[in-house]
Amino acid sequence: MKAARILRQFQALKPQIKTQTFPGPLSQAISKDIAQYQEDRSHQFVADYSKSSGNYIVDADGNTLLDAFAQVTHPQVGTHKSLDRSSIAIGYNNPALIELAKSDEFVTAAINRPALGNFPPSNWKQILEDGLLKKTPKGLEQLFTAMCGSCANESAYKAAFMAFRDRHHGTGFSEEELKSCMQNAAPGSPEYSILSFESAFHGRLFGSLSTTRSKAIHKIGVPAFDWPQVPWPSVKYPLEDHHEHNKAAEAASLDHVRHTIREHKHKKPIAALVVEPIQSEGGDNHASTGFFKGLREITKEEGVFMIVDEVQTGFGATGSFWAHDKWELETPPDMVTFSKKAQAAGFYHNLELRPSLPYRNFNTWMGDPIRALQAREMIQFIDKHKLVQQTSDIGDYIYETLKALSADSLIENTRGYKQGTFISFDMPTPAQRDLVVSKMRQRGVNIGGCGERAVRLRPMLIFGKEEADILLDTLKSVIKSI
Amino acid sequence: MKAARILRQFQALKPQIKTQTFPGPLSQAISKDIAQYQEDRSHQFVADYSKSSGNYIVDADGNTLLDAFAQVTHPQVGTHKSLDRSSIAIGYNNPALIELAKSDEFVTAAINRPALGNFPPSNWKQILEDGLLKKTPKGLEQLFTAMCGSCANESAYKAAFMAFRDRHHGTGFSEEELKSCMQNAAPGSPEYSILSFESAFHGRLFGSLSTTRSKAIHKIGVPAFDWPQVPWPSVKYPLEDHHEHNKAAEAASLDHVRHTIREHKHKKPIAALVVEPIQSEGGDNHASTGFFKGLREITKEEGVFMIVDEVQTGFGATGSFWAHDKWELETPPDMVTFSKKAQAAGFYHNLELRPSLPYRNFNTWMGDPIRALQAREMIQFIDKHKLVQQTSDIGDYIYETLKALSADSLIENTRGYKQGTFISFDMPTPAQRDLVVSKMRQRGVNIGGCGERAVRLRPMLIFGKEEADILLDTLKSVIKSI
Numbered sequence: 001m002k003a004a005r006i007l008r009q010f011q012a013l014k015p016q017i018k019t020q021t022f023p024g025p026l027s028q029a030i031s032k033d034i035a036q037y038q039e040d041r042s043h044q045f046v047a048d049y050s051k052s053s054g055n056y057i058v059d060a061d062g063n064t065l066l067d068a069f070a071q072v073t074h075p076q077v078g079t080h081k082s083l084d085r086s087s088i089a090i091g092y093n094n095p096a097l098i099e100l101a102k103s104d105e106f107v108t109a110a111i112n113r114p115a116l117g118n119f120p121p122s123n124w125k126q127i128l129e130d131g132l133l134k135k136t137p138k139g140l141e142q143l144f145t146a147m148c149g150s151c152a153n154e155s156a157y158k159a160a161f162m163a164f165r166d167r168h169h170g171t172g173f174s175e176e177e178l179k180s181c182m183q184n185a186a187p188g189s190p191e192y193s194i195l196s197f198e199s200a201f202h203g204r205l206f207g208s209l210s211t212t213r214s215k216a217i218h219k220i221g222v223p224a225f226d227w228p229q230v231p232w233p234s235v236k237y238p239l240e241d242h243h244e245h246n247k248a249a250e251a252a253s254l255d256h257v258r259h260t261i262r263e264h265k266h267k268k269p270i271a272a273l274v275v276e277p278i279q280s281e282g283g284d285n286h287a288s289t290g291f292f293k294g295l296r297e298i299t300k301e302e303g304v305f306m307i308v309d310e311v312q313t314g315f316g317a318t319g320s321f322w323a324h325d326k327w328e329l330e331t332p333p334d335m336v337t338f339s340k341k342a343q344a345a346g347f348y349h350n351l352e353l354r355p356s357l358p359y360r361n362f363n364t365w366m367g368d369p370i371r372a373l374q375a376r377e378m379i380q381f382i383d384k385h386k387l388v389q390q391t392s393d394i395g396d397y398i399y400e401t402l403k404a405l406s407a408d409s410l411i412e413n414t415r416g417y418k419q420g421t422f423i424s425f426d427m428p429t430p431a432q433r434d435l436v437v438s439k440m441r442q443r444g445v446n447i448g449g450c451g452e453r454a455v456r457l458r459p460m461l462i463f464g465k466e467e468a469d470i471l472l473d474t475l476k477s478v479i480k481s482i
Numbered sequence: 483m484k485a486a487r488i489l490r491q492f493q494a495l496k497p498q499i500k501t502q503t504f505p506g507p508l509s510q511a512i513s514k515d516i517a518q519y520q521e522d523r524s525h526q527f528v529a530d531y532s533k534s535s536g537n538y539i540v541d542a543d544g545n546t547l548l549d550a551f552a553q554v555t556h557p558q559v560g561t562h563k564s565l566d567r568s569s570i571a572i573g574y575n576n577p578a579l580i581e582l583a584k585s586d587e588f589v590t591a592a593i594n595r596p597a598l599g600n601f602p603p604s605n606w607k608q609i610l611e612d613g614l615l616k617k618t619p620k621g622l623e624q625l626f627t628a629m630c631g632s633c634a635n636e637s638a639y640k641a642a643f644m645a646f647r648d649r650h651h652g653t654g655f656s657e658e659e660l661k662s663c664m665q666n667a668a669p670g671s672p673e674y675s676i677l678s679f680e681s682a683f684h685g686r687l688f689g690s691l692s693t694t695r696s697k698a699i700h701k702i703g704v705p706a707f708d709w710p711q712v713p714w715p716s717v718k719y720p721l722e723d724h725h726e727h728n729k730a731a732e733a734a735s736l737d738h739v740r741h742t743i744r745e746h747k748h749k750k751p752i753a754a755l756v757v758e759p760i761q762s763e764g765g766d767n768h769a770s771t772g773f774f775k776g777l778r779e780i781t782k783e784e785g786v787f788m789i790v791d792e793v794q795t796g797f798g799a800t801g802s803f804w805a806h807d808k809w810e811l812e813t814p815p816d817m818v819t820f821s822k823k824a825q826a827a828g829f830y831h832n833l834e835l836r837p838s839l840p841y842r843n844f845n846t847w848m849g850d851p852i853r854a855l856q857a858r859e860m861i862q863f864i865d866k867h868k869l870v871q872q873t874s875d876i877g878d879y880i881y882e883t884l885k886a887l888s889a890d891s892l893i894e895n896t897r898g899y900k901q902g903t904f905i906s907f908d909m910p911t912p913a914q915r916d917l918v919v920s921k922m923r924q925r926g927v928n929i930g931g932c933g934e935r936a937v938r939l940r941p942m943l944i945f946g947k948e949e950a951d952i953l954l955d956t957l958k959s960v961i962k963s964i
Contacts, residue, residue, distance in 0.1 A: 026604075034607050037615065037625050041840035042599045049594040049603050050586070060604040087595060087846060097593040102584065104532070110592070110852065111579040112531040113569060113825065117524045121531050122508075122542040125516050133519065143519050147629045148847060154687045158704055165703040178698045184706035188698070192705050204845050205636045206707070207688030216660045216670070217841050221647040222640055223674050223707060224666035225688070340846065343595065358523035359699050363686050364569060364822070365630060370592070 006385050009095050010054030015444025016064045024061030052092035055467050065446040068459040089341040090381050091462045100377045109369040116366035131376025139332030140348035145367025149311035149339035150203030152346050156335045157207050158361050159353040160305045161192050164271035171356040192271040193227040199282030214282040230256045232285050237413040250291040261302045272305035277323035280312045283451025284415050284424035292327045305334040315341040316461050319392030319420030344371040387461040395420035424456035439478045488867050491577050492536030497926025498546045506543030534574035537949050547928040550941040571823040572863050573944045582859045591851040598848035613858025621814030622830035627849025631793035631821035632685030634828050638817045639689050640843050641835040642787045643674050646753035653838040674753040675709040681764030696764045712738045714767050719895040732773040743784045754787035759805035762794045765933025766897050766906035774809045787816040797823040798943050801874030801902030826853040869943040877902035883954050891961050906938035921960045
């Protein structure tokens with residue numbers, strides 16, 4: 001836990017709430033101003049990014065919060081609407097990123113944004129090889145770059161549909177297909193589907209939203225594809241203390257998956273299964289390695305592509321660079337999607353998922369070189385400072401402390417065993433959970449809620465022992481006060 | 483046409499092809515290298531953006547091309563696959579943008595990318611007011627920011643569906659809706675649709691692709707919503723020379739629109755109509771002002787939202803800042819979407835399109851502050867140098883020259899009368915068109931094809947008289963040689 005050396009790179013800050021209410025008056029006034037043009041009711045507080053540093057975020061009123069929930073889009077306490085999308089990886093105003101941003105390489109890429117699929121810059125391959133391709137998941141040497149998490153998932157779905165079609169019908173197109181697709185009708189626009197899990201979150205555009213099953217607020221009023229879902233295994237927490245129950249629950253869920261795939265085979269075939277290693281938006285739902293091994297076996301046997309959605313879990317936060325690394329699958333998944341902390345977005349895939357023709361899976365920008373440059377810099381910073389290992393160690397420390405606490409406190413269902421700092425726990429009631437979150441924030445520690453009554457942590461990769469102790473000490477005292 | 487003063491800001495370049503083949507050997511080798519990881523068959527050539535300047539793009543081999551097709555994602559000659567998405571507005575390596583990119587404001591925004599909907603930066607409103615909000619289309623004071631053109635359109639569709647539902651059912655949700663939407667079923671996931679035109683292009687994600695009707699290659703093998711389409715009016719070109727025929731053709735199309743909306747009212751209601759001011763990807767299809775006035779009347783009368791997709795036409799290229807400004811509608815459209823040249827993306831809208839609850843139309847990043855900063859800078863540059871007026875003047879000059887040429891050359895169907903530099907024309911055969919494009923490129927002028935046999939121009943807003951003359955002189959000599 002050699003965090004101190006890394007953190008010396010940042011301006012030293014500590015939690016400090018200066019205003020009587022939080023968010024403070026200036027934050028509230030600015031929000032109200034923005035409301036003239038844009039939705040403001042989702043604002044948590046207004047930030048001053050120029051003053052934020054490392055693990056600390058400073059708001060418009062000059063309050064300083066230890067940010068254990070880094071740019072997660074999360075609920076207004078009490079609304080139960082929570083979105084896990086931690087998107088800052090290596091600290092606010094990281095000097096390595098400042099230096100990158102000031103380089104000619106970055107400036108050129110920022111102001112001459114290319115159509116990457118048509119006029120790639122001459123250094124494109126090098127940018128990828130020095131960055132994103134250093135973290136190629138095993139067996140997935142191909143990389144499709146995109147703009148955001150929803151786009152990454154939808155482009156992966158498109159790749160799955162195209163490859164699934166070609167697998168069954170060859171690479172040539174019939175006249176009927178060519179004609180009917182222009183009418184949005186089968187066989188050209190086939191009645192294929194993507195199978196997802198209950199409580200899943202995979203995005204908010206029309207295809208990804210059809211696989212999102214977490215909350216009605218995201219879906220209500222929006223047309224959706226009639227695609228199937230299967231239940232997430234009803235495991236008990238802490239996961240590691242309920243092996244037998246969980247094994248049975250996972251077996252039941254796997255049966256359900258196989259049954260659903262077979263049932264659809266002849267009417268509305270399932271082209272791919274998409275799964276998050278940890279269902280985050282849905283309430284931090286975990287499962288064991290054996291469950292994911294089972295999913296890979298079933299999808300392989302049934303001829304269904306397996307997409308692992310690491311938009312939220314990727315880039316080290318679970319204590320391995322990709323959360324699915326820990327599954328040690330014999331056959332890798334077919335695609336792994338990423339975004340958020342990576343700044344860049346897209347999916348890694350095997351060669352079968354590269355379409356038969358150019359322009360089939362395509363768009364104007366095909367990603368963004370400056371985000372690929374940032375990903376490169378972050379990967380190098382993460383490796384240099386061994387931040388994945390640190391996150392694993394700090395995660396264990398926090399987890400064990402919370403689990404020990406749960407014996408004689410209100411803390412229940414501790415989740416995130418050996419999952420880095422991807423940690424959460426339940427409070428007995430939603431109201432108590434809300435109280436924890438708001439009291440923590442009033443003491444200068446930014447954490448969040450999720451699901452019905454869960455508190456969750458999503459610190460950055462530079463979160464060290466010192467920050468963990470501030471977090472845990474504040475939490476202990478807050479919980480005692482409830 | 484005071485382009486000289488503007489262009490003195492850039493490094494002086496001129497068309498120069500040094501390699502025997504085009505693309506040159508280095509460009510080809512780099513493409514082949516990239517092919518190890520990514521699709522390369524869509525590459526046109528590999529660019530060296532650090533050496534490109536103003537209207538000129540330099541490739542990896544040191545060839546210099548006058549770029550009258552600025553980062554349009556366009557066809558490999560001969561494939562008839564063409565995508566119009568000119569995404570560079572005010573020149574490669576524009577000094578104003580270099581200065582912006584090196585500013586602390588830009589660096590802070592680039593490396594501390596916020597979840598804008600939750601933790602907006604304190605200067606967010608100012609960024610918008612100094613930039614994107616200066617160009618608010620009449621009557622549309624609200625601004626939803628997004629990541630790309632497809633996301634902008636899909637977020638607009640979602641806003642339309644939500645508002646359409648609320649219009650008919652109020653803002654409360656029934657238990658049945660809340661439950662059924664989690665199953666992707668009606669009434670919670672309603673059977674609403676978006677009406678689009680034949681040959682339209684609105685994007686490539688699942689919702690936007692369902693409204694795209696331009697080419698089978700974009701759609702084949704991908705599931706689509708069963709949404710209706712109507713024919714684009716079968717007008718004759720030059721538009722201004724066929725008033726009578728065109729008026730009848732447009733009336734027929736308008737009848738079709740009204741009939742389709744009414745026909746669907748009770749089974750699969752149409753929530754919105756989406757239309758491009760000029761169908762670009764579909765082959766540069768135009769219509770008269772009267773046609774768009776008619777669309778506004780019909781949509782208003784029938785209670786259907788009208789979305790104007792200015793992803794391609796916005797930001798001055800048609801000789802007005804928004805192409806739909808020229809329609810002078812009494813009632814503005816309900817939404818105007820933008821991206822591409824704007825670098826930023828999103829849609830302007832009226833207040834009815836802001837959802838009843840926060841988080842209904844939402845995503846993690848809600849756009850990107852650095853792209854909003856670039857949009858601000860470009861808008862100020864465009865205004866300072868009166869580039870919209872210049873584009874209008876240069877467009878007229880090019881258009882009149884081409885139209886005069888068409889009298890005794892192979893040029894047919896000149897299109898783009900009073901539409902700035904959004905100009906195209908047909909060659910008698912696809913093969914001749916391909917020859918024009920490739921011969922032009924071999925002489926150092928980058929233009930593109932579209933549709934079956936059209937040549938199209940998409941220069942930047944800094945394209946002046948000098949560049950227009952190089953373009954026209956080269957074109958005359960190339961066409962004479964065919």
